Structures are given as structure tokens and as C-alpha cells.
Amino acid sequence: MFEDFLDRYAQSNAIRNVNTYYKVLFGIITMIVSLVSTSPVIPLTIFILVSFIILFRAKIPAKFYLKFVTVPLTFASITFIFMAFWFGTGSYIYTLGVFNLGVTVSGFNLGFLVFARMMGGFACLAFLGLTTPLPEIFSVLEDFKFPEELLEITMLMYRYVFISIDEALRMYQAQQTRLGYSAGLKKYYQSMGMLIANIFIRTWTIGEKSYVSMQSRCYNGKLNTMDDHDSIKGIPVRNLVVLLLFEFVLSVGVYLTGSFRVL
């Protein structure tokens, strides 16, 4: 399944063993630069650069990455279209002819900027997701004083997503065995409804069982974790300098291209 792939690449890619903090810093700072940019130039540059790193440094197969990119690309495109039509003031440069709808210059520029920021930000997130196993990101977040409660929920979710997928797959196959999805559209949706309802019930019972087993191991309301992962001090100075230089160049780019507009 899709999630399984993502997780598998995170566990085994060419830069899996690079210091986690380095990767997280790179991802987050680049994302911030992409977000503060007021022109679409730098976010798109970031998208291309980071995609190159994902494909040629982390050696994620291009086929998988392209498939992965289509998801945010679709969303970003829809956002772009909607913003071009509904946001912005001024005279129309293109009119649809119905409902008085049209594209304005400001709407187009705003839409394109949001599109660029989304793609730039996505590339940074994809970089993190594809090169760093989630458990290691958790430990970094813990060090960055991310709220404990949220982190615990996230950690448990990470574990149970896979159990739920397994359960769902098993139930789906069991339904197929009894022709659940091949007896017409109405039956198809009925089967899907049953599957979803059952997953909820199963989740509940699994949750209860897990709580019992956690109590048996002296659970006291706090999910403790080991802290023996990479350390921020383990980043080689050379790498830090390269990172800072990279972000600096991007920031200068943001400053210089700040007033650039497509139209």
C-alpha cells in the first residue's frame, strides 16, 4: 500500500543515515524560506532543487516520486484556478462568459504564488518524509519541545495506522471473497459502508486491548521514549556551513525577486 511504500523508502534510502537534525533543519528552514517569499520564483526553485535532491541524492525512484507529486499538484492546481477566479480585484484579463466570472491580474498572481508556495513546501515535506523514518523525526520534535501530548498521539497513530491498514485489507479481502464488491454499484457502496463501520469498531477494541497491555507494563499516563538518537552536535561543521550558505542564497533570492510578478 501507499503508506507502506513511503515508510519503506524512509527506512532505506541513500541518505537514511545522515544526521536526522540536519535533515529536519534543512527541511524546515527551506520550507520557511519558501513560505515567506513574496514572489513565486524562489518557491519554484526550491521545488526543483529539493526534488533533485530527493531523486538523485536520496535515490528515490522517479516513478514513485512523480506519483507522489501528483497529489499536491492536483490540489495546488485547483487552488490556483479558484483563486484566479474568485480572489483579486481590478479589470478582467479573461472572462468566462457565464455568471460574470473572470480572471484578474491580482487574482492570477495571488493564485500562482500560493501554487508555488504549496509545491515548494510540499517538496520540503516530501524530503523529510522520504528520507527520515518517522520515529526519528519524533525524537527530534521531542527535543524541539513539541507538546508532549500531541507527540504521544502522533506516535500511537503512527503505530496504529499500519495495524488499521492491515485490518482493513483483511476485511476487504474477506468481503471480496464473498463477492462484496462485484454485485453492482449499490452493493459496492453498501460493502464499503460496512467496512468503514467495522474498522471503527475494531479500532475501539484494539484500543482497549492496547490500553490493558500498556497498563500491564506499568503505564502511568505518560509515554516515555528513549533519547539516544542523533544529536544536533553530531552535524559536521562543513555541512552546517553549506546549509546556512544555501539558505542565505535562497533568502537573497527572496529579497531580489520580491517584486517579480508573472503578469
Add this chain to the structure above:
Amino acid sequence: MNIIETKNISYHYPDGTPALHNVNFKVEEGSKVALLGANGAGKSTLFLHFNGIIKPSKGTIFVDGDEVKYDKKTLLKIRQKLGIVFQNPDDQLIAPTVKEDVAYGPLNIGLPNNEINERVKESLKSVGLEGVERKAPHQLSGGEKKKVAIAGILAMQPKIMVLDEPTAGLDPKGASQIMKLLYELNQKGITIVISTHDVDMVPLYASKVYIMSKGTIIKEGSPQEIFKDATTIRDANLRLPRIAHLMEILNKKNGLSSCKPPYPLTIGEARRRVLEQNLI
């Protein structure tokens, strides 16, 4: 000395269905005890009484000489001493990586980090799983998950380990590995209690057997004493070990008098009997 002792405990489910009735279950320190029972006999429910997860409606429980009381401090102490390995490892493994999961119990006890690292390493080694520390539980096979679950309990260094159906769902090799591991742990001084309905395994493994049916203990004793009474065994929806069943048929249907009760329960015992009496 009895390291676990329940005195007349009864339990009703919240909806009123009786689950346990006057159960007296004793486990001697350092022994290997098997609790035999069909599905729904109440084995798992009884186990959850041992570490205070379920509070009996009636009766008291003693673990290592102390009465189980339901305040936080006593419960933590008891849960450290008595570890339960659940039937489905997916219910038990909760951390994102194997290492963190094994470390979960010791972390809750509040041990220092170097000690935890030591214990994690040792527990994974004793279950025969090394080099998977950084893997996520969903990347392991069923047998490996079971071993991680056992390692997670071992890392708390309990005096007693209680395992609910430890071999359920494992392939024959995986099952015998687990049983061998339990034997070794017992040699090191850990008292081991298992629930099972694998009757062939019981005589090989257990020094004492309890049979449970419909929430009550209906028989207790050594494997020989237990399986002598075939009617009771069958009434509890169980059966004799295959070897014993074969001997029973040879004795009753074919009139082989040398196969008379007590029937041999294991391949080893049967072999000895066959050779001694020149059956072939």
C-alpha cells in the same frame, strides 16, 4: 512457597455474565504451570486478575506474598514483578521501533538510560532477535513480533511471566522456539504460567496443570494425573494428547493389554513403553 495464589475469586462481567467462579489457582515459585481450557473458559480473564487489571467481584489474590491491592503504588510493584505477554502481539507492541518498545516497561519503571540500554540488548539477545532494534513493528513477521513482545516483558526483569496462548498463530518451528525459550527462562529462575489448548505440548512442558471450564477450575495436578481422567478432559472440550489417544485405542479396541493406563503422554514415554514391553 506459592508465588501466585488466588483465594476463591469470582468475577462477573459488567453486564452480569459470570466469568469466573470460586477460582483457587496456586503457582509455586520456580515452577512451570499450564492452564488448559477451551475457548471462552475464562483463562485470559483469570490472568488479568493477577496483575490487578481486573478486580474480582469476590475473593483475594496474592502475588509473591503480597495481597493485590488496587492503589497505584501496589499495582506498579506487582506489574513489575509479574509480566503478562498477550496473545496478539499487535495489541502489545505500541512504540514506533522495536528498541523503544522493549524499553517501554523499563522507562515506565524509571530506570536510568544506561541500564535500560543494557536490558534492551540483553532481552533481545535472549529471545534470539538481534539487529532489529531500529525496525518498526509492522516490518516484522508474526513470530518475530511475539519474540519482541516477550523481550518487552523480560526487560522489566519480572519474577513471574504469564503468557496467554504463547504459541497461538505460530508455525511449528516458531512455536517450539518459543517453548524452548520459556524452558530456558524457567531454568534461570523465572516462574512461568501459560494458558493453552495445545494438549500435546502440555506434558512436555508443564510440571503442574490446571483445567478450566466455564469459569471454574475443574481439575489440577501433574500431567499424568490430569490426563488419567479422559472423560473430564473431553467434557471440557479438550482431548488427550495424540499419543495417549493412540494408546487408548490400541488398548480398548485392539485389546493390547500392554497399552493399559496410565497412557504415555509424550513420544518419549511411548517409545520407552514400546521398547520395554517388546510391542514390536
